[in-house]
Amino acid sequence: MQYVSTRNKNQKCSAAQAIAQGLAADGGLLTPEVLPKLSSNGLATMTDMSYQQRAVYVMNAYLDDFTASELSSFASRAYGQDKFDEKDVAPVRRVDENTYCLELWHGPTCAFKDMALQMLPHLLSASLVKNEEQKTVCILVATSGDTGKAALEGFKDVNKTRILVFYPKDGVSDIQQLQMQTQEGDNVGVCAVVGNFDDAQTGVKRLFSDAALRDTLAGRGFFFSSANSINWGRILPQIVYYISAYCDLLKEGRIQKGDPINVCVPTGNFGNILSAYYAKEMGVPIRKLICASNRNNVLTDFIQTGVYDRNRSFYNTMSPSMDILISSNLERMLFEFTERDDEAVKTYMEELSANGRYEVSEKVKKQLGRHFAAGCCDDAQTQARIAQMWKDHHYLIDTHTAVAFHVLDQYRAETGDETPAVVVSTASPFKFCDSVLGALGATELVQGTGILDQLTALTGEPVPAPLAALKDKAVRFDQVTEKEHMADRVLEMLK
Numbered sequence: 001m002q003y004v005s006t007r008n009k010n011q012k013c014s015a016a017q018a019i020a021q022g023l024a025a026d027g028g029l030l031t032p033e034v035l036p037k038l039s040s041n042g043l044a045t046m047t048d049m050s051y052q053q054r055a056v057y058v059m060n061a062y063l064d065d066f067t068a069s070e071l072s073s074f075a076s077r078a079y080g081q082d083k084f085d086e087k088d089v090a091p092v093r094r095v096d097e098n099t100y101c102l103e104l105w106h107g108p109t110c111a112f113k114d115m116a117l118q119m120l121p122h123l124l125s126a127s128l129v130k131n132e133e134q135k136t137v138c139i140l141v142a143t144s145g146d147t148g149k150a151a152l153e154g155f156k157d158v159n160k161t162r163i164l165v166f167y168p169k170d171g172v173s174d175i176q177q178l179q180m181q182t183q184e185g186d187n188v189g190v191c192a193v194v195g196n197f198d199d200a201q202t203g204v205k206r207l208f209s210d211a212a213l214r215d216t217l218a219g220r221g222f223f224f225s226s227a228n229s230i231n232w233g234r235i236l237p238q239i240v241y242y243i244s245a246y247c248d249l250l251k252e253g254r255i256q257k258g259d260p261i262n263v264c265v266p267t268g269n270f271g272n273i274l275s276a277y278y279a280k281e282m283g284v285p286i287r288k289l290i291c292a293s294n295r296n297n298v299l300t301d302f303i304q305t306g307v308y309d310r311n312r313s314f315y316n317t318m319s320p321s322m323d324i325l326i327s328s329n330l331e332r333m334l335f336e337f338t339e340r341d342d343e344a345v346k347t348y349m350e351e352l353s354a355n356g357r358y359e360v361s362e363k364v365k366k367q368l369g370r371h372f373a374a375g376c377c378d379d380a381q382t383q384a385r386i387a388q389m390w391k392d393h394h395y396l397i398d399t400h401t402a403v404a405f406h407v408l409d410q411y412r413a414e415t416g417d418e419t420p421a422v423v424v425s426t427a428s429p430f431k432f433c434d435s436v437l438g439a440l441g442a443t444e445l446v447q448g449t450g451i452l453d454q455l456t457a458l459t460g461e462p463v464p465a466p467l468a469a470l471k472d473k474a475v476r477f478d479q480v481t482e483k484e485h486m487a488d489r490v491l492e493m494l495k
C-alpha cells in the first residue's frame with residue numbers, strides 16, 4: 001500500500017518511507033492511499049485473540065512492506081508484561097450498564113501515548129533498514145505533557161536514533177515535567193520552550209521545513225522525523241485499541257455482533273479521535289465519535305459550526321495535554337471529508353497559517369455532523385466529575401478522562417442517545433495529583449513527589465511503579481529556550 005500527502009495525492013511513498021519521514025516534504029500528512037476494510041468475520045476472528053495478536057492483524061492491513069512475523073515480534077516486545085502492568089494491555093472497565101472505560105495508561109509512562117510509542121521505535125528502526133538509510137534519525141517532538149515522556153521512553157538508547165523533546169514551560173503538570181527532566185538514555189534531550197504548546201509545535205514544524213538546517217544536519221549525518229501523531233506510525237497502533245475494545249465488549253457479551261457503540265475521546269491534537277474514525281471506516285460499528293475538549297474548545301466550535309478559528313485566548317488548564325489550539329490531525333480528517341481533495345486541504349491549511357481561521361464547505365459540515373458530536377468543560381466541571389466518579393463508583397480518573405465523562409453526560413442529556421459508550425481514559429490520575437486531590441477535597445497539598453503518596457493515602461490506590469520510581473531520580477534536563485532559538489538547541493544536541 002502506498003501513502004500519499006494530504007496536500008498532494010501525487011506525492012506517494014511506501015509505509016516504511018512514510019514512517020521514517022514522519023511528515024510529507026510539502027508539509028502535508030502522509031495517509032494510506034486507500035483505507036482497508038476488515039473482512040466480514042474480522043471482528044469475530046479477533047475476539048479470541050490477545051491484544052498483541054489483534055495489533056498484528058490490524059497493522060498487517062496497512063503495512064504491506066512489513067511481514068507478519070516482523071509485526072508479531074514488534075507486538076510482543078512492545079506490549080509485553082515487562083512494559084505494561086495489565087495482561088490485557090488496554091483493559092475495558094465497566095462503569096455502569098451502558099458506560100465503559102478504555103484504560104490506556106498501563107504502560108511505562110502511564111499515558112495512552114505508550115500504546116503507540118512502544119510500537120513506533122520498532123516500526124521506525126525496521127523502516128530505516130528497509131529504506132537502506134545510512135543517516136541517523138533525529139526525532140523532534142512537541143509535547144503538551146504526555147507524548148514527550150512516552151517518546152523519550154520508547155526511543156531511549158535505540159540504535160541510529162536521537163530524540164529531542166520540546167515542552168511548554170509552565171504548560172505541563174509537575175509530574176509530567178519531572179518524568180521528562182529525569183529521562184535516562186544517551187540519545188535523548190529535553191528542553192522547555194517559553195510559550196505554549198502551539199508555540200512548541202509550530203516551532204518544531206518550522207524546524208522540519210528549514211532547508212538550511214536540514215542541509216547542515218545532513219552534513220553531520222542526520223535527518224529529521226517525528227514521534228508526534230503527524231507520523232502515521234503513531235496513528236496506526238492507536239486504531240488497534242478501538243478495535244480491541246469492541247472485541248472485548250463482544251467477548252464479554254456486553255454487546256452482540258453488529259451492535260453500535262459510541263466512543264468519547266478527550267483530545268487536543270485530534271490524533272486519538274481520528275484513530276477511532278479510521279477504526280469506524282475499517283468496519284467497527286461506531287455510531288458517534290464524541291470529541292471532548294477542555295476550555296480550549298476550538299474543536300467543539302469547529303465540529304458544531306464548521307468554522308475553525310484559533311484566534312482566541314489560550315488557557316492553561318488542569319488537563320494540560322489538551323491545551324492546544326492548532327490540532328494537527330484535523331488535516332487528515334479534512335482529507336477524508338473532502339473526498340481526498342488535496343487542493344481544498346492545502347487551501348484550508350494556508351488559510352489557517354495566514355489568518356488562523358478557515359470555514360469548511362457545506363459538504364464537509366454535513367460529514368462532520370454525521371460522524372461527530374462535541375462538547376467541552378471547564379476546570380470546575382472537570383473536578384466535579386472526578387469527585388462524582390469517586391463517590392458513585394469508587395473509580396479514580398484523571399482530569400482528561402473526567403473531561404470526557406462530563407462531555408458524555410452532556411451529550412446524553414442533549415440527545416437522549418443511550419448507545420453503549422466507551423470513554424477513553426488517557427492517563428493515570430497520578431500524573432495530575434494536585435488537581436485530583438483538590439477534586440477529592442484535599443486542601444493542603446504535599447510538595448514534590450510526596451504528593452503521589454498523598455493521593456494513595458486518600459484513596460487507597462497504589463502509585464504506578466514508573467511514577468513511584470521518580471522519587472529516586474535526578475533531574476538531567478532543565479534547559480529553557482525562547483521559541484526563536486529552538487534550531488540552536490537542535491544544533492547543540494546534534495554536534
Ligand SMILES: N[C@@H](CCOP(=O)(O)O)C(=O)O
Pocket residue numbers: 142143144145146147148227228229230268269271272321322328
Ligand atoms: N497531547 C499531546 C500533544 C501532542 O500530540 P500528539 O498526539 O500529536 O503527539 C501531548 O501530550 O504531548
